[in-house]
Amino acid sequence: MSTVMRLENITLEYPVPRRYRKDNIKPSGIRNVSFELEQGEVLGIIGRNGSGKSTLLKMMAGVFPPNSGTISSKGAVSLLAGVGVGFNKELTGRENAYLYGALMGRSRKQIDELIDEIQSFAELTHHFDRPFRTFSSGMRARLGISVATAFKPDLLLIDEVLGVGDVSFREKSQNRVKDLIKTSGSVIIVSHSLAMLKDMCTRMILIEDGEILIDGEPDAVITKYREVLKN
Amino acid sequence: MVLKTGVDNSDLTPLWSKRSFYHYPFVMVSDILGSRHLLSLLVKRDIATRYRRAYLGFSWAILEPLLLAGVYSVVFTILVGSSDPLYAAKVIIGVIGWSLFSRSVTSSAKSLTNSVNLFQFARVPKSVFATNGPITNIILALFSLLSLIPFFIIHDLPITINLLIVPFWLFFLSFTGWSIGLLVAPISCKIPDVMNIVNFLVRAGFFLSPVMWTYDMFSRRFGGGWQSIVAHLNPAIVPLTEMRDAVLGTSSGMPSWAYGMCIGMAVIFYLFGSIVFMRSAHKAVVNI
Numbered sequence: 001m002s003t004v005m006r007l008e009n010i011t012l013e014y015p016v017p018r019r020y021r022k023d024n025i026k027p028s029g030i031r032n033v034s035f036e037l038e039q040g041e042v043l044g045i046i047g048r049n050g051s052g053k054s055t056l057l058k059m060m061a062g063v064f065p066p067n068s069g070t071i072s073s074k075g076a077v078s079l080l081a082g083v084g085v086g087f088n089k090e091l092t093g094r095e096n097a098y099l100y101g102a103l104m105g106r107s108r109k110q111i112d113e114l115i116d117e118i119q120s121f122a123e124l125t126h127h128f129d130r131p132f133r134t135f136s137s138g139m140r141a142r143l144g145i146s147v148a149t150a151f152k153p154d155l156l157l158i159d160e161v162l163g164v165g166d167v168s169f170r171e172k173s174q175n176r177v178k179d180l181i182k183t184s185g186s187v188i189i190v191s192h193s194l195a196m197l198k199d200m201c202t203r204m205i206l207i208e209d210g211e212i213l214i215d216g217e218p219d220a221v222i223t224k225y226r227e228v229l230k231n
Numbered sequence: 232m233v234l235k236t237g238v239d240n241s242d243l244t245p246l247w248s249k250r251s252f253y254h255y256p257f258v259m260v261s262d263i264l265g266s267r268h269l270l271s272l273l274v275k276r277d278i279a280t281r282y283r284r285a286y287l288g289f290s291w292a293i294l295e296p297l298l299l300a301g302v303y304s305v306v307f308t309i310l311v312g313s314s315d316p317l318y319a320a321k322v323i324i325g326v327i328g329w330s331l332f333s334r335s336v337t338s339s340a341k342s343l344t345n346s347v348n349l350f351q352f353a354r355v356p357k358s359v360f361a362t363n364g365p366i367t368n369i370i371l372a373l374f375s376l377l378s379l380i381p382f383f384i385i386h387d388l389p390i391t392i393n394l395l396i397v398p399f400w401l402f403f404l405s406f407t408g409w410s411i412g413l414l415v416a417p418i419s420c421k422i423p424d425v426m427n428i429v430n431f432l433v434r435a436g437f438f439l440s441p442v443m444w445t446y447d448m449f450s451r452r453f454g455g456g457w458q459s460i461v462a463h464l465n466p467a468i469v470p471l472t473e474m475r476d477a478v479l480g481t482s483s484g485m486p487s488w489a490y491g492m493c494i495g496m497a498v499i500f501y502l503f504g505s506i507v508f509m510r511s512a513h514k515a516v517v518n519i
Contacts, residue, residue: 006243015518062246062354065513072243082352090280099276102269103353 003074004155004186005037005060010069012059013210030056031210032069037155042187044197044218046225047207053190056207057081057157060188075154075185078104080177082159084144089133093124093143096132100147114150121176122146123169138169145173149180156184160191194222255509256502259413262356269355273363278370292371293378296326300378303443320382321475325442328471331372332404333433338364339412340429343420343516350516357512361416365409372401379478393477400470400477407466407497413504417511420519440465446472446483455486466500469493 013029030052037043045053058064059071061079086103087096097118101111119128122142127135135143158177181187181200191197197204197218204221206213206228214224250258263270282288300322307318315321342361343350350357376397382388419425439462441449446468453459462468469490472483 003243012517058351063350063352064517065247071246073246074243077354079352079354082348085352086349088276088280090283091276095276095279099272102272103349103355105354108268 002039003036004039005071005073005077007036007060008034008070008072010034010059010066010071012055012064012066026209028052029210030059030066033210033212034069035205035212035215037186037188039185041203042181042189042201044201044204044221045188045190045207046192046194046197046204046221048229051207052210053207054081054159055210057159057188057190061157073155076105077155077157078151078153080148080156080158083148084140087132087140087144089131091132092130093122093128093132093135093139094119096143097128097147100144101151104148104151106151110151118143118146118150121150121172142169142173145169145176149173149176152180152183154185156180156187158187158189158191194225198222252506252510256505259358259505259509262358263362266356266359270359270363270366273359274366274370277363277367281367281371289374292374296323296330296375297378299323299326307443317382317386317479320379320386320479321445322443323378323382324475324478325440325471327372327375327378328401328404328474329437329440329442329467331368331401332408332467332470333436334368335365335405335408336412336415336429336433338368339409340415340419340426342412343416343512344423344426344519347420347516347519357516358413358508361413361508362409365405365412369401369405372405373398388478389480391480393480396477397474400474403497404467404470407500410497410500410504413508414500417507417515420515436465436467440467441471441475445475446485450484459486463489463492464496466493466496 009032011029011031011033013027013031016025016027028050033056045056047053055064057079058081059066060073061077061081062071062073063079086100088099091099094115097115098108098111101114102108119125122128122139122145124135124139124143127139132140132143158181178200181189187200189197189200201218203216204218205215206221206225208228213228214221282291285291287294300319303322303326304319307322308314339361342364343357346357346360349355349360383390415425415429419429449462450459453462469485470493472485475481476483
């Protein structure tokens, strides 16, 4: 197996607002995190709200730069989070699909090849060529998920995006993401759904106050997480 | 710190690379060229949405300078008593040029704060988002020049090769505004008051630039003294005057050092702007 991502002592601290500085509050963020992800691994990241899971994922996606440390990766990395951010109300569904695809780093040719599949999966029919502002919130979410999951990356990073749309679409999108997980080289998932993580992950990490508390088998990590929640 | 946008399948490569500051002006150009597809989509989006819901559509790009020139001409004629029959045409050129400059400053200065939601989720070169606004504004400014056609017909203005310099000066105005915006964008993420100062300077700059007045009026009043040097610190003076001369077939007799000063300032703004933007934009977005 080869390493697809390596994190070496990465740190990112958010500045403490001026009014709280005199209270010596510890800045939130990520501190001295190091691990490697191997080809084919499905890694789950859990932790309390505000523990730094999403920040860590964004750093691995190259969205946030670390203050110190190095993040190295191999192949195309795709972050599935904030689905629908970047859509423009005045553009049509089709125009937004092209724009969103480009924001994900895809070329026009790659989007051309998948545009019919994106339209079909989003179940938007004739609405696809109508302005986005006329879409219901469910339609907007469906378009977002459809574009975001259309491309197969080498390393897929997922941040709690499986619960959008109506019941049938939610099931459909969950199956799509599961397929994506199977076909992607490696996957990192941030979620609060322990059952889903236990079902999908080959390895898990527990984050607490921006630091790795435990890195290992899903059962052991979930047990530790439950202990942390009790304290 | 520079975001590496290429995908290398051969080995592990760092997501971020550190560069010397003197590389940043070149890295910025390379980033923008490397994201041409995204940039073209963003420009198309901006153009398509600017007047999409207006009944008169793109006609507003022509009507806006015409109406403004009409108002300014009436006000200025009443106040100063100008009898220049081409005064309205001069104002239109001033309005188009100044609007392009000021919109380029504000759109690139606000690029980080306006797209912060996107930057929290997508790995995109932020320089592209600072650039699409100025490019959109250049295209709309070129379209707005059509509002000068009636003056060519009514005043029988000559159509000469000099007109080809007009797009160059429009590009130059937008480039200078964009460069100033690059300098301001990361700072305004940390200190939002900076944007208020920029808005004030842009409004004040309208009156300090040859929009309602002309270079001839200024020269007649102040000559070539220290006031002239101070006035040329305004990066819009040379382009606006040159555009007027090219369209109206006149010569304002601008000193040669004024061109050097104008181009020199644009280059300095770009060098500082690109270095500050490329060094600070990624971290500025994290801290918003």
